[in-house]
Amino acid sequence: MRVPERRRGEALVRAIHEAALVEVAETGLGALTMEGIARRAATAKTVLYRRWPTTHDLLIDALAQAYPVEVPSPGLDDLRGDLIAALTLLTDWMQTLAAGAVLAIMSERHRYPELTDDLYRKVFDPRGGTFTTTVLRHYADHGQVDPSRLTPITTQIGEALVFKLSIDLARQPTADELAAIVDEALLPALGL
Template identity: 60%
Template sequence: MASRSRRRGAELVAALHAAVLAELEEAGLGRLTMEGVARRAGTAKTTLYRRWATPGALLLEAIGAAYPVEEPSPAADDLRGDLIRALELLLEWSRHPSARAVQAILTERHRYPELTAGLQEVFDGAGSRFTATVLRHYARLGHLDPAALTPVVEDLGEALVLKYGIDTGSEPGPDRLAEIVDQAILPAVRAGRVPTGPESE
């Protein structure tokens, strides 16, 4: 349990985000309470209720705050590298407590439909992520045909990373990430490359 301090503003919010994620991992969704989060964060329960009506609302905000944002090459001149970095970012996020919180909610989606709906709102509000962000950036600058960026193509990299984890019980290494990009994503979007556009690789 954290000791009480005079944290305020962003520092306090960050501490409460960390506390609710840690409390979830220890107690589970069914036993997630404001009391437990406040005790872990070393603050008063009333502090939480001033901003969040339920521990679920705090949990969803913590997930949203930790959801990563890609930064593709501004000039869109390294499609392959940007796609690989997007998959690396996915792996980095998968190790974060917020990713495990997402998994906990989705695993019990039928018991917690409101949390599941709230999680979808977090994802919708965040917009596209990972390889979809990269592909849309390149299409916006005229390097790829937007028509080639179907939902299946946008999800391809993430799906193959997930399948690798299910099949092997481990994360794909750098070589496998490069193979996913070279053998799956790039071939899928090359058919829709704008013929007059600059090279994407």
């Protein structure tokens, strides 16, 4: 019988993060335990406690690592394409275990307000808040978009419409629908 190779460093952290996301998907936030995560990651519970004091700390760390980052085109020559790419990144991410864990947190924000606060403070806010904000700020910083147009409403339009269509259609928006969100709502709201 072959003994599995012992994981260390980043390989072990990735396994623990994945185990935490799977555990939330299968058991829910209320039943999330260090024991369950450790068992799923095939490691000792003490390994988890050395790095994360609570399951919520571990979960937030896993979400921070799994949350995608927008990368606007460096040439500042395709705002429309960069916005569509950001919304595509969102729809791809919405199909992941991390998105399911975020949904679990948001669904139970009344039970876990500190966890929700940490989600915003440690995961969403450092990346700009929404999936189009990084692109919009990049273009605004370089004079391509009027910064005064980047309001709490305009920076959420794309994301909000993706969520609305996903709920209404019971599926992810298509590439054409994402382009329509950009062309018919987001760009006009920016005065472009």
